[in-house]
Amino acid sequence: MRCLGILAVALGVAVGGGASAQQRYDGVKIKVLSTNSAYDLELKKFAHEFTEKTGAEVQFDLFGYAPTVQKVSVELLTRSDSYDVVYLGSEEFGRYASGDILEPLDNYIDMKSEDVQDFIAPVLRLYNKDGKQLAFPHFAATQLLYYRADLFEKAGIKQPPQTWEEFRNDCDLLRKADIQCTALRGQPDTGENIWFWGQVLYGFGGKYFANEPADLTPTVNSPAAVEAL
Incomplete structure (x- = not known):
């Protein structure tokens, strides 16, 4: 996932507001591999806004949970460049946190910014190894008991x-x-x-x-x- 740096910079532009001529990424395509869940389906709706602010086009490939985990494993272990961003469950993170597979995001994003501080700190730390932020939380979930x-x-x-x-x-x-x-x-x-x-x-x-x-x-x-x- 060496292209993650491009997304990180583009994301910083999108979050921070308008982009200057030097900051735009017209013609860049960001391929995302993730799950066919409510989180991703909702995120996909905002892809056009990301493109408007950065110039980068986002393409989503969404699958069921188990197929996604399998496909991500193949992509990362073979160091494929087919995708720029992938879904990585916290239980799988340890497998890929070493070996220069994931691109550290610290050089692209101000980790002390208000946007980063919006993340729940303990969840953010799940994706930090040796002081380097290798990913950002996609969602955090818990279970609830519903009853009649x-x-x-x-x-x-x-x-x-x-x-x-x-x-x-x-x-x-x-x-x-x-x-x-x-x-x-x-x-x-x-x-x-x-x-x-x-x-x-x-x-x-x-x-x-x-x-x-x-x-x-x-x-x-x-x-x-x-x-x-």
Whole structure:
């Protein structure tokens, strides 16, 4: 992704306002490889504004999550120049953070600018290695529990569950009232399963490593982790 510098400079122009004749990138095409998600589909709508301010044209190639991860892996490991910007999940970042695969953005963007400070600091640090910012967060997400108060009342449940044990017990009560309990992500993929399972793992008192980042001994076979699974 050695062409990232072009995008970084262009992005600085777009964020900062109008571009001078020296700052425009007419004729430049920026190819983006990412997921076919609400975030990217919404971002794609603003591509024309980016082009108006910088002169650079943005082309999006969007795929499902699993195909995107596979395609990004091939692009980065073969050091292909087919794409200038790629989606890189935080769980995959460590694989590519070394080896001069990703272009540091510090030389192109003022990391102390107000625009950069708008990012959530801990999320921004996920993509920083050895003091160099190798990427910017695309989005940060968490999980929420939605529930139907009327169905809870029908099943005799007085309040939403506070623990996973209560969650499991509530499911039993709902099923006894002939009500389907819940829907969860569960396909065999890091983005469809392991990402979700993390909250269950920590909820049961488990963790992935003994003492991250000092001790990366896997602890997914601990009693708490096994119970969570």
